[in-house]
Amino acid sequence: MDQGRNLDSQFHSPPHLQGKVYPEDKRTADELSAVCRGTKVSVQGRDVIGLLSPSKISAVPLPRQFWKAGSCDSGFRVDKVSVQDGENYAHVHPMFLHSNATSHKWVFGAIAELLDNAIDEIQNGATLVLVDRTVSPRDGSPALLIQDDGGGMGPEALRHCMSFGFSDKRSKAAIGQYGNGFKTSTMRLGADVVVFSRHKGDRGHSQSIGLLSYTFLTRTGCNRIVVPMVDYEFDEITRTVGSTHLYNSDYFDSNLSLILKWSPYSTEADLLKQFDDIGSHGTKVIIFNLWLTDGQIPELDFDSDPTDICIGGDMKKVTSKPQWKPLNERHIANRLHYSLRVYLSILYLRLPDSFMIILRGQAVERHNIADDLKHIEYILYRPQSGGTVEGEVVTTIGFLKEAPNVSIDGFNIYHKNRLILPYWQVSSRGNGRGLGVVGVLETNFIEPTHNKQDFERTSLFQKLEVRLKEMAKEYWYYHCGLIGYQVRPKHLMSEPLGNGHNLGSNLKRKAADLLEIRRERQLAGAGDTFLDELGNPEIGAVYIDQNQWGGPDAESMIEEHRKLRTKCVEVEKSEQELRDKLAKLGIELENTQKEYAQLLAKSRFLERSSKRGCKY
Incomplete structure (x- = not known):
């Protein structure tokens, strides 16, 4: 059968439902039945080759494993592409489905x-x-x-x-x-x-x-x-x-x-x-x-959990300390690979309250990955090219609540509300650096691949990848001390250390000094601004070398840092309250001015009317 010039003509369907209709598509039911039997009929003066081969139904069953189904000897007919009236007609072969x-x-x-x-x-x-x-x-x-x-x-x-x-x-x-x-x-x-x-x-x-x-x-x-x-x-x-x-x-x-x-x-x-x-x-x-899998078991496991659909034998191998292994295995970052319920709980960044996903008779409870984080910061990133901003994304970044007892890290990247890359690791975990650091972001300025499990490797995506690597590294070095890690900050790596409990003057910097370093790096274009939950610059952690951990100077330094952080938060809250009051007073003043202007206009109108002898 001549396939015509549009893909819609591949269907057993009435021609007037197929968009454009070409003369060769206007066949009767008898002609269609003849085509199905593998015979040749003439339609509008053209020979039509049957959709089915004249042979009987094949006795060879289709392989049940997906990755073998495309290479089976199924007895497909391969017809030469004919040229009629100077035009080529392409057909979509069934092997294309696989x-x-x-x-x-x-x-x-x-x-x-x-x-x-x-x-x-x-x-x-x-x-x-x-x-x-x-x-x-x-x-x-x-x-x-x-x-x-x-x-x-x-x-x-x-x-x-x-x-x-x-x-x-x-x-x-x-x-x-x-x-x-x-x-x-x-x-x-x-x-x-x-x-x-x-x-x-x-x-x-x-x-x-x-x-x-x-x-x-x-x-x-x-x-x-x-x-x-x-x-x-x-x-x-x-x-x-x-x-x-x-x-x-x-x-x-x-x-x-x-x-x-x-x-x-x-x-x-x-x-x-x-x-x-x-x-x-x-x-x-x-x-x-x-x-089925190559092991002749169903790819989808309906029996292990009556409230879930699982992938049999697909549990991700977890490498961690023995005492932490159960915690890591139960974590959502590992369970999403074999539990559909877990995967669906994070698949969409937001859903209306009126909509539900019901799996095996039970509603899927939506899970916000950002709720799993502590010491949260929000980072705004605007990639530029030739002085033009090409996109904008806000990343929520922090440590997992279970850190440092988890061997999990990475960025969860959404596109148009849909999760594309879950817990995507952007850098290596050398000496444990970066463990526990997780980010959540929605990037609508880059395009996903057709299967929506990755992004097209465009220059914009490459820029984002580089920035996320910097982001994870910077967050780690400024915050790892908050969860018990004893790693020196990157900008102090080349500085000499004292012996015993003498940490040296550089390591005795207070939180305010570290904040000043960060501000200097930002002014130099070294990175984006780290913000706390209120949108204000947050004071970084005090970093102590692992060989000097536990000394009296370190303890007093940490205690003083905590006091400074508390005072800083109080000042920021007071400043925010004053800003709110000022904004409120500004609104009240604006309303008063508008009311005064209206009264003044009405007064002038009445005055002009009274002079003309109008009655009210």
């Missing part, structure tokens, strides 16, 4: 991609997304269910969803933008997916069903992607369905028969029953024939 899905190395990343679609539906009234285990009624095998109560998709929108590279998300806040996430994520999780969507449009309610099946395409030897779909009209009052009258019954039956043969549902009644819990609008995605 190669396209290899962008997802991590199965949780593929699930997150599908949740992004539900999050984008919040603007259309979505209040929840369900993630759960379901069962295929055909063979009893487990399947993954993802369902939301958003606006749903009409017939045309569903076809766009299952096409390649099409995206109708125009909002700047939308997470999805490439029009490829649905295909890559579903095909990474399982060999097949069936979609049920109910939508309220200008012509009333519609409900559509689409099947994207790698199993069907490989077993039948298709030489291009075929996506059977059927559409119904839905009466919300009587809760009944009927045909859409968009195309004739033969065309509808040919699509329906393929769905019933290759989906988990063998009757039309079973298909329609899947809409019972959708409501007046929403979308349900069921991924079945889930992939």
